[in-house]
Amino acid sequence: MFKFIDAKYRDILDIPELSIESGKITTLIGESGSGKSTALKMLNKMISPTQGKILYHGTNLNNINSVSHRRNVIMLSQKPVIFDGNVRDNLSMGFKFQGLELPTDDNCYKILEQVKLSKDLDSPANVLSGGEKQRLAIGRVLLLNPEVYLLDEPSSALDDATEEAIIQLVVQNAASQNKTIIMVTHSKIIAEKYSHVIIEISKGRVKRRFDNGRNN
Numbered sequence: 001m002f003k004f005i006d007a008k009y010r011d012i013l014d015i016p017e018l019s020i021e022s023g024k025i026t027t028l029i030g031e032s033g034s035g036k037s038t039a040l041k042m043l044n045k046m047i048s049p050t051q052g053k054i055l056y057h058g059t060n061l062n063n064i065n066s067v068s069h070r071r072n073v074i075m076l077s078q079k080p081v082i083f084d085g086n087v088r089d090n091l092s093m094g095f096k097f098q099g100l101e102l103p104t105d106d107n108c109y110k111i112l113e114q115v116k117l118s119k120d121l122d123s124p125a126n127v128l129s130g131g132e133k134q135r136l137a138i139g140r141v142l143l144l145n146p147e148v149y150l151l152d153e154p155s156s157a158l159d160d161a162t163e164e165a166i167i168q169l170v171v172q173n174a175a176s177q178n179k180t181i182i183m184v185t186h187s188k189i190i191a192e193k194y195s196h197v198i199i200e201i202s203k204g205r206v207k208r209r210f211d212n213g214r215n216n
């Protein structure tokens with residue numbers, strides 16, 4: 001699905017060859033500052049390689065329109081982004097950005113059920129609790145139904161239980177549809193529990209890439 005070929009980003013990342021397969025959960029691990037977030041940002045074109053290239057389904061990402069790419073490859077920040085307005089507005093926001101037909105109330109309620117948020121679509125979003133905001137942000141991404149979910153762990157530590165709850169929700173909903181999940185975590189426990197493939201990054205280079213032995 002993704003293939004790095006002699007891809008460099010400044011002096012931060014240097015990846016001569018790396019493939020990320022579709023339909024799998026791939027996790028990037030490695031010490032702080034090793035380049036994990038930078039690698040993830042390259043996958044949805046937030047940044048582009050300064051040398052070399054990254055292919056997506058065989059096409060150089062440089063030749064793919066950024067807006068349409070981000071329809072297929074969505075970054076879910078673990079710090080929830082909540083917009084002014086009600087729950088419905090927040091669920092529809094991605095569709096508005098992308099110029100797509102807005103989701104029906106029925107579909108919105110189905111997603112709220114999946115993320116276990118029992119709120120009315122008309123209720124204001126800014127009064128939700130932190131955990132509820134997180135579930136609403138996840139619902140927004142699940143509703144967009146992308147091909148690839150990028151989950152970036154904030155370096156400012158969320159507690160592991162919250163991080164795992166987010167991952168669990170996405171894995172349950174996305175992996176059951178054979179979607180691709182690529183995530184960054186500092187937690188070896190989380191990496192080993194959920195990943196098919198683990199990639200260890202050290203000083204901007206791939207140190208190890210191994211099959212985690214998960215086959216479902």
Ligand SMILES: Nc1ncnc2c1ncn2[C@@H]1O[C@H](COP(=O)(O)OP(=O)(O)OP(=O)(O)O)[C@@H](O)[C@H]1O
Nearest residue numbers: 012030031032033034035036037038039154155186
């Ligand atoms: N736009 C940028 N300009 C200059 N340096 C940058 C830029 N983005 C990241 N860096 C540096 O590149 C290195 C890798 O950063 P990155 O955020 O990818 O690391 P990380 O492995 O995700 O770290 P953490 O686990 O702490 O989040 C760091 O030293 C960071 O300071």
